[in-house]
Amino acid sequence: MRITLLCVGKTDFPFIVEGMKLYEDRLKHYCKFSTVCIPALKGVSSWTKEQIKEKEGELILKSLGLTKDKAAAKKHVVLLDERGGKYSSEAWASRIEKLVLLDKDVFFVIGGAYGFSDAVYSISSEKLSLSDMTFSHQIVRLIFMEQIYRAFTIISKEPYHHR
Amino acid sequence: MRITLLCVGKTDFPFIVEGMKLYEDRLKHYCKFSTVCIPALKGVSSWTKEQIKEKEGELILKSLGLTKDKAAAKKHVVLLDERGGKYSSEAWASRIEKLVLLDKDVFFVIGGAYGFSDAVYSISSEKLSLSDMTFSHQIVRLIFMEQIYRAFTIISKEPYHHR
Numbered sequence: 001m002r003i004t005l006l007c008v009g010k011t012d013f014p015f016i017v018e019g020m021k022l023y024e025d026r027l028k029h030y031c032k033f034s035t036v037c038i039p040a041l042k043g044v045s046s047w048t049k050e051q052i053k054e055k056e057g058e059l060i061l062k063s064l065g066l067t068k069d070k071a072a073a074k075k076h077v078v079l080l081d082e083r084g085g086k087y088s089s090e091a092w093a094s095r096i097e098k099l100v101l102l103d104k105d106v107f108f109v110i111g112g113a114y115g116f117s118d119a120v121y122s123i124s125s126e127k128l129s130l131s132d133m134t135f136s137h138q139i140v141r142l143i144f145m146e147q148i149y150r151a152f153t154i155i156s157k158e159p160y161h162h163r
Numbered sequence: 164m165r166i167t168l169l170c171v172g173k174t175d176f177p178f179i180v181e182g183m184k185l186y187e188d189r190l191k192h193y194c195k196f197s198t199v200c201i202p203a204l205k206g207v208s209s210w211t212k213e214q215i216k217e218k219e220g221e222l223i224l225k226s227l228g229l230t231k232d233k234a235a236a237k238k239h240v241v242l243l244d245e246r247g248g249k250y251s252s253e254a255w256a257s258r259i260e261k262l263v264l265l266d267k268d269v270f271f272v273i274g275g276a277y278g279f280s281d282a283v284y285s286i287s288s289e290k291l292s293l294s295d296m297t298f299s300h301q302i303v304r305l306i307f308m309e310q311i312y313r314a315f316t317i318i319s320k321e322p323y324h325h326r
Binding site for chain 1: 176177178179181182185249250251252255293294295296297298299302305306309310313323
């Protein structure tokens with residue numbers, strides 16, 4: 001199973017870079033895992049939120065190798081979105097287990113500060129919400145990687161590695 | 164307003180220590196904020212989960228300066244617990260705003276790996292759940308401090324400081 005975590009905007013905080021590295025190392029025992037960051041747009045201070053969202057959407061689709069009109073055949077795209085489905089960690093592990101069986105390339109996408117464009121929604125396979133609370137899109141990277149790691153420990157019936 | 168974040172077990176990961184420091188520095192602009200860590204129990208490998216939970220509970224009550232029979236008059240104790248209430252970040256900000264008006268010392272308590280003893284539940288003022296998912300009790304510290312910080316930026320109608 002190949003999992004890609006796609007983020008918009010580079011990771012600003014050194015502590016988040018460090019935490020992501022820790023979970024990336026752990027995840028490599030369970031799947032092919034990589035992160036891809038789309039650099040934040042430059043020279044857009046005069047742009048509206050909608051314009052930024054549209055442009056970021058184009059870059060997300062490009063990075064996924066998809067267009068609005070070409071749905072994902074071998075690609076399963078999951079958006080981290082406040083309107084998405086909510087799971088307990090156990091239910092989430094079952095979901096991951098099913099995705100493994102689908103034998104598709106799975107992309108988890110964490111959007112920018114203004115969310116996703118309609119084009120991105122249109123190519124997505126599903127949406128996932130971590131919480132009713134809004135977390136910083138930087139911290140979400142970390143939380144989410146820990147949840148993927150936790151899911152694999154649940155699937156493998158291993159004790160969670162607290163340290 | 165004085166806010167104390169009480170945790171069980173020292174923070175293991177350097178990246179979490181670093182992240183907590185960042186949010187602690189930011190929170191000091193809004194309230195008197197401090198964190199207290201109760202050291203993990205030692206020599207307890209032969210103890211049951213229940214015994215560990217009980218002992219940790221005693222240490223939590225001691226640290227809060229409360230006993231089971233002495234309810235909190237000037238202390239408002241919020242447990243981070245999977246069975247707690249869920250809030251959006253905006254609703255959470257309103258809740259924090261109300262706590263400010265109560266003029267009590269507010270303690271947020273993040274338990275150990277096995278949760279809270281009945282004694283701790285009995286002295287708590289309320290319970291809060293961050294997500295249907297179970298997060299590592301280490302990462303919860305970070306997520307939660309970011310949510311307190313986010314709440315104060317919402318209350319103060321300030322733009323969220325993304326960096």
